[in-house]
Amino acid sequence: MQIITSRDNPNVKRIAKLTKRDQAKKENLIYLEGTRLCEEALASGQAAVEVIVTEDKTGWAEEHTPGVEPLVLSSDVFRKISQTVNPQGVALVIREPELTAEIPHGKDGKDIYVVLENTQDPGNLGTIIRTADAFGLTAVIVSPTTCDPFNDKVIRATMGSVWHIPVIRKTMDECFRFFDNAGIDTLAMHLNGSELDSGILRLPCAFFIGNEGDGLTDETAARCSKLIRIPMRGKAESLNAAVAASVIGYELSKLL
Amino acid sequence: MQIITSRDNPNVKRIAKLTKRDQAKKENLIYLEGTRLCEEALASGQAAVEVIVTEDKTGWAEEHTPGVEPLVLSSDVFRKISQTVNPQGVALVIREPELTAEIPHGKDGKDIYVVLENTQDPGNLGTIIRTADAFGLTAVIVSPTTCDPFNDKVIRATMGSVWHIPVIRKTMDECFRFFDNAGIDTLAMHLNGSELDSGILRLPCAFFIGNEGDGLTDETAARCSKLIRIPMRGKAESLNAAVAASVIGYELSKLL
Numbered sequence: 001m002q003i004i005t006s007r008d009n010p011n012v013k014r015i016a017k018l019t020k021r022d023q024a025k026k027e028n029l030i031y032l033e034g035t036r037l038c039e040e041a042l043a044s045g046q047a048a049v050e051v052i053v054t055e056d057k058t059g060w061a062e063e064h065t066p067g068v069e070p071l072v073l074s075s076d077v078f079r080k081i082s083q084t085v086n087p088q089g090v091a092l093v094i095r096e097p098e099l100t101a102e103i104p105h106g107k108d109g110k111d112i113y114v115v116l117e118n119t120q121d122p123g124n125l126g127t128i129i130r131t132a133d134a135f136g137l138t139a140v141i142v143s144p145t146t147c148d149p150f151n152d153k154v155i156r157a158t159m160g161s162v163w164h165i166p167v168i169r170k171t172m173d174e175c176f177r178f179f180d181n182a183g184i185d186t187l188a189m190h191l192n193g194s195e196l197d198s199g200i201l202r203l204p205c206a207f208f209i210g211n212e213g214d215g216l217t218d219e220t221a222a223r224c225s226k227l228i229r230i231p232m233r234g235k236a237e238s239l240n241a242a243v244a245a246s247v248i249g250y251e252l253s254k255l256l
Numbered sequence: 257m258q259i260i261t262s263r264d265n266p267n268v269k270r271i272a273k274l275t276k277r278d279q280a281k282k283e284n285l286i287y288l289e290g291t292r293l294c295e296e297a298l299a300s301g302q303a304a305v306e307v308i309v310t311e312d313k314t315g316w317a318e319e320h321t322p323g324v325e326p327l328v329l330s331s332d333v334f335r336k337i338s339q340t341v342n343p344q345g346v347a348l349v350i351r352e353p354e355l356t357a358e359i360p361h362g363k364d365g366k367d368i369y370v371v372l373e374n375t376q377d378p379g380n381l382g383t384i385i386r387t388a389d390a391f392g393l394t395a396v397i398v399s400p401t402t403c404d405p406f407n408d409k410v411i412r413a414t415m416g417s418v419w420h421i422p423v424i425r426k427t428m429d430e431c432f433r434f435f436d437n438a439g440i441d442t443l444a445m446h447l448n449g450s451e452l453d454s455g456i457l458r459l460p461c462a463f464f465i466g467n468e469g470d471g472l473t474d475e476t477a478a479r480c481s482k483l484i485r486i487p488m489r490g491k492a493e494s495l496n497a498a499v500a501a502s503v504i505g506y507e508l509s510k511l512l
Contacts, residue, residue: 134492160491
């Protein structure tokens with residue numbers, strides 16, 4: 001076993017580049033660090049392109065990524081490329097799931113989709129992906145302006161769900177073409193909508209959630225078949241985007 | 257109008273101390289910065305103890321805090337004490353709301369309480385306070401181990417709701433004494449609970465949400481009258497704490 005002790009080693013330089021999200025993205029790769037994140041990805045069938053461990057974590061590599069030759073770094077070198085405050089000595093490079101895939105049909109006419117137009121907060125996006133998985137939705141569709149779903153903060157917030165449910169990037173135009181052709185209800189979550197009432201919900205259905213500050217664009221709201229508002233009784237003017245998605249997702253999941 | 261241009265001015269030193277949350281907390285004060293946060297607090301009736309503005313923002317002070325002599329700082333000095341990357345030149349010191357108040361009764365037997373045992377993420381706490389306000393809950397009760405509700409990140413995430421709904425700190429013991437005496441249902445949100453079914457819900461009611469990683473302590477779960485689980489259909493093992501609180505809070509708010 002060769003332990004790399006220099007930051008100038010070409011393999012270390014290559015990995016260090018991939019720890020920057022914008023660099024990894026250019027190569028359609030994702031750098032993951034820490035046992036939880038790495039094990040979640042592997043448990044969900046993601047293949048390791050590269051395995052990076054410290055000397056004392058080669059056992060982890062043997063157990064979790066047999067058949068892949070790990071890059072073994074000294075603790076010091078690992079710390080230098082690490083993106084975390086307390087490095088655990090375990091990192092992976094995996095391939096990005098296919099963001100440009102077709103919108104899947106899947107559930108005998110019982111599909112539920114959440115469409116995010118310009119969600120900006122990684123925590124919100126991650127929580128919505130986690131909730132969409134929990135409630136059995138078919139896919140999470142993100143607009144090109146929505147934040148990168150393979151950003152480290154998003155992946156952490158999904159608690160592994162980013163590997164369980166398809167996350168697909170589509171323009172609003174592509175969404176409406178697909179949903180309208182397939183006869184799928186499109187619900188705009190909108191403060192001027194009518195109050196959410198389980199009686200008006202039916203599957204298949206896609207619900208649209210807008211930007212945290214501005215909500216949905218007028219254009220998108222106008223193209224949806226219904227405008228829906230979650231009833232509020234207090235002084236809050238609006239709900240957090242992930243909360244709104246969770247409440248409507250939960251109501252719709254009752255129809256599954 | 258005197259413009260303070262030195263970081264060594266005793267008033268500036270005093271405010272600079274209060275910008276550190278642990279220092280402000282000792283004096284039961286809260287330092288708020290930025291127009292949104294400050295205006296939300298003032299609009300909800302919080303009184304300004306101190307107003308701190310840059311020279312170009314004295315108009316803001318005249319409009320929003322008439323009757324309070326503002327401390328006017330040069331942009332340079334303001335930037336030095338500021339806790340934000342792009343200082344807006346507007347800050348307030350206000351008194352902390354009374355965390356040790358009694359648990360309020362309020363709604364003709366229709367009270368809903370959320371009790372947080374050891375919530376650690378400020379974003380989750382803030383989102384839960386915002387949602388509790390939106391759904392018309394009576395109060396948010398936090399355990400002594402739950403993160404500081406007047407932490408800057410919490411306040412930001414509440415979008416003003418921290419000033420709309422009572423946030424009260426109580427031990428679990430104090431909670432159960434109050435709820436059991438008053439005949440209020442206590443629901444533990446728990447992965448081993450029975451599936452949430454609106455048929456079993458009645459008001460008044462308190463629901464308990466545990467720590468993000470560990471859930472409720474066994475002791476607290478055992479003292480609740482029912483254990484409830486939100487039905488999940490996908491591969492996610494659990495829901496985000498704020499999402500779980502939102503779904504149960506939403507279901508209960510239908511009974512208001």
